[in-house]
Amino acid sequence: MTELRFEGVSFVYPDGTRALEGVDLEIPHGQRVAIVGQNGSGKSTLVRHLDGLLRPTEGRVLHDGADIAGRRVAALAATVGIAFQNPDRQIFAGKVRDEVAFGPRILGRDAAQVAAAVTSALEAVGLADDVEANPYDLGYSRRKLLAFASVLAMDTPVLVLDEPTTGQDARGIARVQAVVDDVSGSGRTVIAISHDMRFVAESFERVVVMGVGRVILDGPPTEVFAEAAWPVLGSTYLEPTHAARVGARLGLGSTPTEADLVESLASGTIVRPTG
Amino acid sequence: MLVLARGAGVLERLLRASILLSLPIAISVVLVSVFTRAGTTVLFTIGPFDATLEGVEFAAQTLVRLFAISTSIGLFILTTEPRAFVFDLERRGVSPRIAFIAVATIEAVPTLVERAAIIGESQRARGLDTEGGVRARLRGLLPLVGPVIITSLTDVEERSLALESRAFSRPGTRYLLWAMPDRSWERGLRWLLLAALVAAALARITGRL
Amino acid sequence: MLKLDGVSYRYAGYATLVLHDIHLTLADGEIVGLVGANESGKSTLCLVACGLAPGSIRGELSGGGLSIDGEPMAGKPLHEFSTRVGIGFQNPATQLSGVTGSVFEEVALGPMNLGLRQRETVERTNEALARLGIEGLAEREPRRLSGGQSQLVVIASLLAMRPSHLVLDEPTAQLDPEGTRLVGEALRGLAASGTAMLIAEHKTDLLDDLCSRVIALDAGRIVADGPAATVLADPKLVGLGVDPPARVRLARALAERGLDPAMAGA
Numbered sequence: 001m002t003e004l005r006f007e008g009v010s011f012v013y014p015d016g017t018r019a020l021e022g023v024d025l026e027i028p029h030g031q032r033v034a035i036v037g038q039n040g041s042g043k044s045t046l047v048r049h050l051d052g053l054l055r056p057t058e059g060r061v062l063h064d065g066a067d068i069a070g071r072r073v074a075a076l077a078a079t080v081g082i083a084f085q086n087p088d089r090q091i092f093a094g095k096v097r098d099e100v101a102f103g104p105r106i107l108g109r110d111a112a113q114v115a116a117a118v119t120s121a122l123e124a125v126g127l128a129d130d131v132e133a134n135p136y137d138l139g140y141s142r143r144k145l146l147a148f149a150s151v152l153a154m155d156t157p158v159l160v161l162d163e164p165t166t167g168q169d170a171r172g173i174a175r176v177q178a179v180v181d182d183v184s185g186s187g188r189t190v191i192a193i194s195h196d197m198r199f200v201a202e203s204f205e206r207v208v209v210m211g212v213g214r215v216i217l218d219g220p221p222t223e224v225f226a227e228a229a230w231p232v233l234g235s236t237y238l239e240p241t242h243a244a245r246v247g248a249r250l251g252l253g254s255t256p257t258e259a260d261l262v263e264s265l266a267s268g269t270i271v272r273p274t275g
Numbered sequence: 276m277l278v279l280a281r282g283a284g285v286l287e288r289l290l291r292a293s294i295l296l297s298l299p300i301a302i303s304v305v306l307v308s309v310f311t312r313a314g315t316t317v318l319f320t321i322g323p324f325d326a327t328l329e330g331v332e333f334a335a336q337t338l339v340r341l342f343a344i345s346t347s348i349g350l351f352i353l354t355t356e357p358r359a360f361v362f363d364l365e366r367r368g369v370s371p372r373i374a375f376i377a378v379a380t381i382e383a384v385p386t387l388v389e390r391a392a393i394i395g396e397s398q399r400a401r402g403l404d405t406e407g408g409v410r411a412r413l414r415g416l417l418p419l420v421g422p423v424i425i426t427s428l429t430d431v432e433e434r435s436l437a438l439e440s441r442a443f444s445r446p447g448t449r450y451l452l453w454a455m456p457d458r459s460w461e462r463g464l465r466w467l468l469l470a471a472l473v474a475a476a477l478a479r480i481t482g483r484l
Numbered sequence: 485m486l487k488l489d490g491v492s493y494r495y496a497g498y499a500t501l502v503l504h505d506i507h508l509t510l511a512d513g514e515i516v517g518l519v520g521a522n523e524s525g526k527s528t529l530c531l532v533a534c535g536l537a538p539g540s541i542r543g544e545l546s547g548g549g550l551s552i553d554g555e556p557m558a559g560k561p562l563h564e565f566s567t568r569v570g571i572g573f574q575n576p577a578t579q580l581s582g583v584t585g586s587v588f589e590e591v592a593l594g595p596m597n598l599g600l601r602q603r604e605t606v607e608r609t610n611e612a613l614a615r616l617g618i619e620g621l622a623e624r625e626p627r628r629l630s631g632g633q634s635q636l637v638v639i640a641s642l643l644a645m646r647p648s649h650l651v652l653d654e655p656t657a658q659l660d661p662e663g664t665r666l667v668g669e670a671l672r673g674l675a676a677s678g679t680a681m682l683i684a685e686h687k688t689d690l691l692d693d694l695c696s697r698v699i700a701l702d703a704g705r706i707v708a709d710g711p712a713a714t715v716l717a718d719p720k721l722v723g724l725g726v727d728p729p730a731r732v733r734l735a736r737a738l739a740e741r742g743l744d745p746a747m748a749g750a
Binding site: 358371375378379382383386430433434435436437438439440441442443444445447448449450451452453 | 562
């Protein structure tokens with residue numbers, strides 16, 4: 001069980017850039033949260049506080065009510081696993097299997113546990129057949145899935161994905177969505193940073209919108225993509241999904257996903273934003 | 276030299292860098308000279324070694340020379356913009372390709388440092404302990420160094436393809452937009468310095484003869 | 485006009501062909517989109533179309549070869565390709581030379597490499613900046629630009645070579661929504677001015693807007709080549725791993741429910 005909390009967190013980079021301004025955020029265990037906002041809004045800075053890669057200049061970060069200030073990154077990695085955007089910044093092993101085994105091994109699991117973790121992680125991302133392959137013989141999308149698998153194999157209660165769909169083709173995106181569903185279904189917390197509003201609307205129950213280091217909107221997709229919220233989205237250079245725009249134009253209320261829109265048109269009902 | 280450095284506003288950085296860089300050599304020079312230089316006036320003794328006045332003199336002389344060398348090199352590095360320097364070389368006849376490589380190498384250092392930091396983050400997020408003891412750090416070397424090398428190579432590959440599209444491999448000279456002003460008094464000063472160097476060298480040689 | 489006449493390609497050191505019998509024509513001023521799953525050969529096709537394959541990366545190009553404006557390009561030195569066809573990649577950071585202090589210098593680099601005199605270099609640079617509407621960025625440091633701005637600088641640098649064709653391999657793949665918007669707008673502006681473009685992209689909404697023609701690639705072969713609206717609405721795209729534009733997806737989803745696709749005003 002890991003509840004994550006940011007209390008008044010501010011962060012200033014050594015060069016003086018103010019990346020976060022007094023952020024208060026609570027993420028209950030098992031939630032599926034997407035963090036969105038333009039580049040520079042503080043999204044990546046925020047998630048790096050979750051495992052101690054960055055320490056707040058002001059405020060505290062808590063896991064289950066306990067301040068993580070004194071704990072090392074290596075230790076926090078057992079709780080919060082982060083898969084970063086560029087897989088090549090992480091891949092170093094000569095075989096897919098060894099790459100995925102790295103994380104669980106470091107966490108101290110025994111050989112049998114490591115092997116099981118590797119198998120299940122590779123299956124989850126669809127790379128089971130490539131277990132003996134050299135990572136660089138796989139194309140970019142599959143390397144991205146490999147990086148994803150390496151973090152999955154660590155079986156952390158919280159999984160953070162930094163731009164999982166960037167650079168992926170349609171099949172890759174579908175794979176990522178399936179894994180998010182899977183992980184969330186097993187009760188773990190999934191947090192994703194993304195630019196893909198459709199992916200966000202379809203796979204996440206909560207959307208945190210960031211702008212200039214602050215949380216400027218926080219709610220379910222029906223609220224965040226509703227017409228009333230569009231100016232706020234615009235302030236951080238985001239656009240609502242196509243489905244939301246069409247739904248609003250047709251006077252159907254808030255229809256963040258295509259499924260919502262079609263449902264609304266089919267049943268003739270209007271979906272009102274919740275909360 | 277120090278006056279020039281003050282003028283250029285880099286005195287502090289220069290001093291710090293020179294001292295830091297010369298320190299290892301300085302220490303060994305002092306130790307060796309003070310204790311092993313043949314001399315007659317013994318100042319103090321440690322075990323079988325005699326510290327002589329002549330030794331101290333020699334050490335002092337060497338240190339001053341060392342300092343002079345490191346500060347002059349340091350002053351040049353700190354006050355010259357690499358780009359301007361290299362492109363000026365090209366104007367005077369150095370091949371454009373060499374000029375490019377020189378500048379690109381210098382400018383690549385901050386990127387490399389940044390990249391190493393990002394890679395460090397990815398690996399630490401998987402539990403790699405970079406805050407532990409020496410053995411832990413050694414074990415962590417491959418996951419840190421491997422991706423740095425591979426991504427740097429991929430980077431070079433991508434970069435060279437992109438550059439081809441801008442005719443980088445075209446032979447022949449270029450008409451550069453940059454020109455470093457070379458005022459006549461600067462040129463005069465350079466000749467003067469060269470003359471002074473030659474004179475000093477001659478004085479040394481003839482003085483010795 | 486850029487033409488690939490039944491071309492096949494194999495990377496150096498590999499036995500399998502990555503491209504099979506490609507027939508592709510890019511007419512003057514035409515904007516053609518290229519779609520396909522991630523390992524379908526889109527990037528390889530882009531490299532072949534601009535001569536870098538086999539020119540720079542070696543490998544074996546067989547078949548009828550590449551010809552530009554009727555002239556066969558086989559064996560020509562690489563810098564001769566750069567004035568006929570420019571190529572842009574997805575990562576703006578590796579395409580900026582890293583040796584210039586301002587956007588102006590960066591864009592001027594290409595013309596300088598061509599051995600042009602200062603006056604012409606400056607003229608071409610100003611022209612390229614204006615075509616992309618980025619005159620305001622001229623004094624900025626290239627490494628401090630946003631992703632979208634960097635890509636615009638890259639495209640300007642290519643245009644300064646005055647190529648008649650431009651190949652762009654997923655120009656918006658690594659950009660945020662604002663960057664994608666910036667580049668999309670710039671490309672729309674360019675489309676109007678006569679440079680032929682071949683744009684490989686996953687974002688079919690972008691291509692829908694921009695291209696008159698779309699080519700679909702599957703395992704190194706062209707499996708569709710026709711008007712953008714037709715190809716993008718082709719049901720087999722989904723099977724190829726390509727996501728159709730939003731309006732097409734919506735119309736299809738409505739049709740599946742027995743509803744009139746026109747309800748969405750698509």
